[in-house]
């Protein structure tokens with residue numbers, strides 16, 4: 001029993017969630033010299049997607065986030081820094097190919113493409129990947145690529161120097177965090193990065209979208225292909241995936257209805273020739289939309305709602321948030 005008047009255990013900064021958002025925040029806070037504790041439930045991290053695209057041109061509308069170039073530049077720079085520290089993250093930087101079905105889609109994509117983003121259009125016959133028939137044009141994005149999500153999170157946490165606790169946080173406010181084990185920590189700052197599953201547990205508002213990747217024994221193309229779904233290399237073999245289930249107001253346990261499996265295989269066959277490719281398994285996850293990056297009215301910092309851009313923008317937004325947290329703590333002590 002603690003002596004009368006003894007204070008509770010304190011932590012300088014507590015980050016809730018160890019996906020790409022939380023692991024990146026921990027990494028940049030660590031770089032700023034802050035002592036960080038990450039609490040992660042170890043369940044349902046969307047960031048553990050076996051192969052994620054770092055793709056600046058989004059979806060079937062070809063939208064380009066104004067931060068896309070800065071985001072992908074930082075993500076690749078991080079990988080280089082992690083590798084320099086001996087932390088390997090399987091990835092490929094051979095670009096991303098976006099086949100489009102018709103001239104109208106090409107015009108729509110072109111309207112969104114900023115000149116500073118490297119890109120060029122190819123005829124499907126000359127694309128550096130075996131495309132299925134029926135595509136009108138192929139947009140080549142040489143700065144894109146793919147990476148192993150779980151390996152990136154592990155490497156960021158290792159490099160951050162953070163203490164990592166495997167537990168579920170059951171309650172928190174700006175200065176305290178209570179764990180499932182019943183322990184309560186006092187802290188100077190709380191950063192919530194709970195993603196889709198955490199928002200579901202906490203009954204926070206958001207739009208959740210589930211998707212599935214089929215893992216493949218090999219990939220038909222070393223350059224990822226993306227339109228409707230994506231085919232990409234992975235640390236072992238390849239993946240065919242998409243986030244395609246209907247949006248839901250809360251997190252749902254992972255599932256893959258048979259109709260969705262058929263839909264996904266159809267999208268894959270529309271991208272490339274899948275004959276000779278064997279499906280070795282599947283991974284299902286849920287992502288949260290509705291970006292929140294900053295300090296809430298309750299004083300808790302948040303980075304969540306990264307949607308389908310977790311690996312494009314997660315580290316960039318985490319760096320900005322970590323700088324704000326660190327400046328706030330410095331102003332309190334200074």
Ligand SMILES: Cc1cc2nc3c(=O)[nH]c(=O)nc-3n(C[C@H](O)[C@H](O)[C@H](O)COP(=O)(O)OP(=O)(O)OC[C@H]3O[C@@H](n4cnc5c(N)ncnc54)[C@H](O)[C@@H]3O)c2cc1C
Pocket residue numbers: 016017018019020021022039040041042043044045046047048049051052053054055167168169170193194195196197198199201209210211212213241242243284285286287288303304305306307308309310311312313
């Ligand atoms: C099928 C699919 C394919 C995708 N493909 C891509 C892609 O190609 N490119 C791309 O950029 N993005 C992609 N995404 C999106 C990307 O995965 C997400 O944007 C990103 O991973 C979200 O990261 P996060 O850290 O916010 O959340 P998560 O990765 O979900 O991490 C949240 C973590 O917090 C933990 N947690 C939650 N609540 C608590 C609590 N109370 N206490 C303790 N721990 C808690 C959870 O257990 C989890 O480990 C894809 C998503 C899916 C589902």
